[in-house]
Amino acid sequence: MATRLEQWVDETARLTKPDNLVWCDGSEAENDRLLGAMCDDGTLTRLNEELNPGCYLHRSHSSDVARTEHLTFICSDQPADAGPTNNWMAPAEARAKVTPLFDGAMSGRTMFVVPYLMGPPGAPHSKVGIEITDSPYVVANMRTMTRMGQVALDQLGGGDHFVPGLHSLGDLSPERRFILHFPQDRLIWSVGSGYGGNALLGKKCFALRIASTMARDEGWMAEHMLILELESPGGQVDYIAAAFPSACGKTNLAMLVSPLEQLGYHVRTIGDDIAWLRVGDDGRLWAVNPEAGFFGVVPGTNDHTNPNAMRTIQTNTIYTNVAVDESGVPWWEGKSKTPPAGLTSWQGTPFAGEGKAAHPNSRFTAPARQCPCISPKWEDGQGVPISAFLFGGRRARLVPLVAQSFDWNHGVLMAAMMGSEMTAAAVGEVGKVRRDPMAMLPFCGYNMGDYFGHWLRMGARLTRPPLIFTCNWFRQDASGNFLWPGFGENLRVLLWMLERARGTGAVVETPIGFTPAPGALNLDGLDVGAATLAELSRVDAEGWRQEVADTRAFFAQFGDRLPADLTAQLTALEARLG
Ligand code: SAT
Ligand code: MN
DSSP: OOOHHHHHHHHHHHHHOOSEEEEOOOOHHHHHHHHHHHHHTTSOEEOOTTTSTTOEEEOOOTTOSSBOGGGEEEOOSSHHHHOTTSEEOOHHHHHHHHHHHHTTTTTTSEEEEEEEEESSTTOTTOEEEEEEESOHHHHHHHHHHSEESHHHHHHHTTOSOOEEEEEEOTTOOGGGOEEEEETTTTEEEEESOOSHHHHOTIIIIIIIIIHHHHHHHHTOEEESEEEEEEEOTTSOEEEEEEEOOTTSSHHHHHTOOOTTGGGTOEEEEEESSOEEEEEOTTSOEEEEOOOSEEEEEOTTOSTTTOHHHHHHTTSSOEEESOEEOTTSOEEOBTTBSSOOTTOBOTTSSBOOSSSOSSOTTOEEEEEGGGOTTBOTTTTOTTOEEOOEEEEEOOOSSSSOSEEEOSSHHHHHHHHHTOEEEOOTTBSSOTTOEEEOGGGOTTTOSSOHHHHHHHHHHHHHHOSSOOEEEEEOTTOBOTTSOBSSOOGGGGHHHHHHHHHHHTTOSOEEEETTEEEEOTTOSOOTTOOOOHHHHHHHHOOOHHHHHHHHHHHHHHHHTTGGGSOHHHHHHHHHHHHHHO
16 A cells, blocks of 8 residues: 555656656755756756855746745635735635646656655654645755655654645746645645745645644644853853744844853753743643754844854855855855955846845855854754743834733734834835734734634743743834844843843833833843933833724734633723723
């Protein structure tokens, strides 16, 4: 009897009609072969072999440069199960519409069967996915982003427990592009895009959208969060998980360089994008990074903003949509003040100084193990215990530098109220504020009203819950200057959060939560005056009343799927604002 995997591969090959079929084993030799073939046919360009050994450039189609949320669907039986913030398509309609796009889509191409593991090998909660794709670029990326090949088949052990994901480049036309999730079947279909979260199905499609529905059913959490490790003088180690919308500095925060290293404060990385969290026997929440690599935004990355990322992406990295100089060294906005002469833009044309040389959503794909500050615990199958959650966005006004919620349920409200100015990570209106609860708006695989309820229920099960904070590194003064230096200095905010977790750390009580009392943040060696600090923490009641009204309107769309507790929290906040 053929296994479920063999049957599915067989069926898929009959539908997509590839010229060849390759089962990927994840080996070095296989990877070398694939990279070589992609260099030969122009899919990849080898970068400077001395300065960037093992690095390649890929240029995607110019209409395929970011996630396309309007072409991303949750195909649950009932529209109410996808909820008002997701696009919904009936499963039968989705199959009828998209099957023809897969029909013969791989003829003239090779079909790769890519077994992969989300989570460390051998760990009890790691999960197997199988991606079938006709893109060798996707295969190479999956090899970096996940544990790919034999290791995943070993974990599967001949069983039936895997999440199938079918991907084809199709004709790359946005007219015929669909990213479909079938939560009941734990199945993913993606056609028409070769880019990032649209095509590397282990990431947003599995580890967030499908995993969030599994987590709801099984009592755990799949969140869009970095995980970082903080060691204090004396050796105490704590872990923080933080959620920010795409392209708001998660990778920078995850790899933060401690400005207080001399004093014994060390920061290490567990993950930069996704956290899977479970309740431990000790009543704490334990987090695992299911990924094995970083798919980070390149522009703005430099030795000041993220020296650890700079070192991580020096070797064995696939760059997508960056510019390149005459000697084959990649370049992007923010790498140096002025572009080098003789630059070729991300579109492969001579860069004349107009527009951007690298696409604003250009990315690096790099192995996590290359990160100089990766924690020795990053592949621990038990995970790490989380002391605090941090929710942030990009807001020029209103939201203070940091605030602590009064308790878990109030924290869930704060996280659900999150808004952020949109970035280039998704196709849309860059700069416009949109509500992005828990930074999960594009990634929650079910009704977000139910998702809020899941958060409330999880809190009730935790005897030692993480404290919940919100932050905003991006607040500006009236002339548009950032008030807070950001980057490594964000550590000072994290240290105050840890003090709060230990029951110390002075606060001011405001209607929206606790903010640091004057003098409570360690600002040694930092040039931030008292007036600036006061402005950073200022709570503008009128502005917040407007924020409450916006939130009420946002919440209204969830109707009776919105937990009553959340409405009660919002009403209480409104009352505190007076
Ligand atoms: O393209 S991805 O979805 O993987 C990146 C992101 O939006 O965070
Ligand atoms: Mn992300």
